[in-house]
Amino acid sequence: MLINKTVSGFVEELASNSPAPGGGSAAALAGSLGAALSIMVCNFTEGKPKFSSVQDEISEIKQKGLALKNDLMDYIDGDTDSFVEVMKAYKLPKETDAEKTLRSEKIQEATIQATLLPLKVAESCVEVLKLSLRVLTIGNPNTACDAAVSGVTAYAGFQGAIFNVKINLSSINDETFLKSIKGKIVSLQEDADKLNQLILVKAKEVVG
Template sequence: MISQETIEGFLDRLASGQPTPGGGAAAALQAAQGAALLSKAASFTTGPRFAEHEAAARRLAAKARDLIPQALALADDDEQAFDRVATAYRLPKDSEAERTARSGAVQDALREAVRPPKKLIMLTKTLLGLGEELAGFANPDLRSDLAAGLEAIRAAAAGARAILAADRKDITDSGIADTLQVPASNAADIAEACARLSEQLRMQIRAAHR
């Protein structure tokens, strides 16, 4: 499981010539990092200085932290799904019967492979909502961490969108392929919203240091 690997071990596998893990798993790890940074920013928005917002900050910290294992699970799901896709593509295709069986297996695997990135997009939407709420009162000293978290969430959404685009191209069932348009559009909106909020936080950091 990816959650039990060392960072070095995962990156070594990611850089290898093996089919998995790939961009989908990496995007899910970006979401996990984004959740962790949101939780950190919220955790430091406590104490007498932030008494007015402490209850909300603790709630957001807990929610963000709870999403970390969900993101890691999606990384595992993505790797397993694309292992099945890779296995299907390796099936023999010498005869007409083999080509038909291989094509069916590939399409079945692709239909399952779109599930993790679609779920990841939903997760990034939830994380963006937490970030938007937290940005309204977060400890100013943690604005950079919050901005970094939003950039990680942006990367996760954009990565999931890229994976769906590749899958859509290879799925022959137009009915299935068309269902990917809405989540892909949502991912684009989430990425843009993360970028805007991150820029707002950077502007606040610059203004505070003038």
């Protein structure tokens, strides 16, 4: 499993001539790093008398961050697994009409799943962005830089995930599915861009 590799091992795997892992797994990793940094800020804020007024919210943010971190870590391998399933579908036999029909159906099924997973990554990254902005606003100012990096890292993960969603759309025939996904992309992009800008403005105020 990719998640069990060392940092250097994972980076070398990305740099290899293997098509997977690729950008989708890297996007999920970026999102998980963003979540982890928000959790870090919570840990440096939690239990501190100076921040007594925000303890309940910080505790809630920490729990949300832990769940998001774990989900995004699962998506690192999930993205690679979904790509492998697409490749398997393309390798199915296509000699007879029945085989061609089955192959086409399996390709569509696998491609849809390979689209839904990075969409989940993108959705999770938007949630991480919300946490990043909040901990940058109310968290221990000594960790403001970490909160800012949480935000920009999550935004990078979001953008990477959206690229991985879009690349699959031209291979999908289901118009209803396509319309739904395209609508979600627009909505998520608007949310992510707004949160990213707010984080950058806040970071400039707090970090400099």
